[in-house]
Structures are given as C-alpha cells and as structure tokens.
Amino acid sequence: AQKVTQAQTEISVVEKEDVTLDCVYETRDTTYYLFWYKQPPSGELVFLIRRNSFDEQNEISGRYSWNFQKSTSSFNFTITASQVVDSAVYFCALQGGSEKLVFGKGTKLTVNP
Amino acid sequence: NAGVTQTPKFQVLKTGQSMTLQCAQDMNHEYMSWYRQDPGMGLRLIHYSVGAGITDQGEVPNGYNVSRSTTEDFPLRLLSAAPSQTSVYFCASSYISQPRETQYFGPGTRLLVL
Numbered sequence: 001a002q003k004v005t006q007a008q009t010e011i012s013v014v015e016k017e018d019v020t021l022d023c024v025y026e027t028r029d030t031t032y033y034l035f036w037y038k039q040p041p042s043g044e045l046v047f048l049i050r051r052n053s054f055d056e057q058n059e060i061s062g063r064y065s066w067n068f069q070k071s072t073s074s075f076n077f078t079i080t081a082s083q084v085v086d087s088a089v090y091f092c093a094l095q096g097g098s099e100k101l102v103f104g105k106g107t108k109l110t111v112n113p
Numbered sequence: 114n115a116g117v118t119q120t121p122k123f124q125v126l127k128t129g130q131s132m133t134l135q136c137a138q139d140m141n142h143e144y145m146s147w148y149r150q151d152p153g154m155g156l157r158l159i160h161y162s163v164g165a166g167i168t169d170q171g172e173v174p175n176g177y178n179v180s181r182s183t184t185e186d187f188p189l190r191l192l193s194a195a196p197s198q199t200s201v202y203f204c205a206s207s208y209i210s211q212p213r214e215t216q217y218f219g220p221g222t223r224l225l226v227l
Contacts, residue, residue: 009153033213045203045218052213091155095213099144099163100171101205105155 002027004094006104013082014112021077021107023092029053034068034075035093035101045091051075082111115139117219119204125225126194134189134222136204143209145187146216149173149200156203162187163209194226 003026013019025034036048049059051068059066063080079086092104120135138145146161148171158171162181176198178190187206191198201223207216 006155035215037218043201043223044220047215047217050213050215093156099146099207099209099213099216100158100161101146101156101216103148103155103157105153 002029002032002094002096002102004092004102004104006090006092006107008107009105010108010110012110012112015084016081017111018078018080019082019109019111021079021090021092021109023075023077023104025073025075025092025094027094027096029096031097033095035095036066036075036077037091037093039089039091039106041088048077048090079109082109084111084113087111117204117206117217119202119219119222121222122220123223123225125227126191127227128195130194131190131192132194134191134202134204134224136187136189136219137185138187138204138206138217139185140206140217141184142206143184144216145181145204145206146171147177147179147187147189148203148205149198150203150221151200159189159202194224196226198224199226200224 005024032053034051038046065078067076089106089108091106093101117138147159148156157173160179162168204219205216208214
C-alpha cells in the first residue's frame, strides 16, 4: 500500500520567513514519483514539481527548493523568504507502479504581512 | 489547448437526485481520473480510466459511476445523491508513459447535496 503523510496540518509564518513543509511517504515500489501541488484560495490545483525515485538531487526553483531523501522516505519543500502570495494549501503526492496518485492530506500555509 | 475542463462549476442537489459531472480534455491523454476533496482529507481517487472503454475503481467509488466512450470525455455520474457526497470534485488527465507524466487538474466542481 502507498501512503503519504503530511504531519503539519497548518503553518503560519510572517512574511520573509523561511518555511519547510514536510512530506513522508511509504511505498514498496522501487520506481516511483513524488509531486508537490499548490492549491491557492481560488481552488485550482497547480503543479509545482515532479521527482523520480532515482534522482535524489535537490531542486531549486527561485524561492522554492525541494529536498528528497530516500533514506528517510521524505520529500520536503522549503519556501525561502515567504510572501503573502505563497498562502495556500500544499499537497504532496506519490505515484508508484500505476498512474494512480496518492495524496497527503495537505498543509495549509498562511503567510502574514 | 483548453486543458482539462469541468462543468458545472457549482451545483446544488437535493438528496436522491441524479446528475452528471462533465470532464473533458483536449490533450489526447490516455489517463483520466476523478478525485473528491473533503476538508482535512486531501484528495481521494474515485474512479479512473486508462483509455476509451476501460475504467476502474479508486479508493472511494461507492455511489459513483463512470464511463469512457471517447478519449476526450470522462463523465462522473451520481445516480442518487446523498449529503455525504457534498464535496469538491476534480478531474485530472495525463499521458501514460515511462517516465510517469504529470497529471493536470481541471478547475473543480463544487457540489452541495441538501
């Protein structure tokens, strides 16, 4: 069975603070893919990143960075110098041997001015 | 490309009524799926399809039917709506390939069952 755990239900920070969203996953597949999606208050789901299980390099995209560690089954997401526009619900998701995506329950991030 | 479209955006039903949520994509994606999103539960897979004529159940299929007669369309049917089906419904699609492709989501349909 596949499972994604986002232990942080809600996080509140002040603008310009760095914030890390945790994601821990479980799978028996040797090949799998990890994703992060953002859901702003408007409700749509926005794809942020996809990572395969063979690539443990950290990824940086502007203020966003991702830390993938197979040893701890984690795929954490860090926002540097957070902004009010980063306020959203963030979902981590896992895709293993099929096309089915398994989502975590999400972390609601509020960035206060 | 319009991407993944869903209609309606919002619907109110009475218990026992039936309706169909529409989902269409113009990217020639083989894989399409339906999720429901409930507060504190994340997104849960209802049904999915890997091509025209092929559908299968996801995590929470009870109360929902699907069919896939064309590559483009994947409607979700509620035969007898119940208040427990009040939720936000998302349709998603992707290519089927290795490496796995990113799934793209429609804007969602908000359903309220009274």
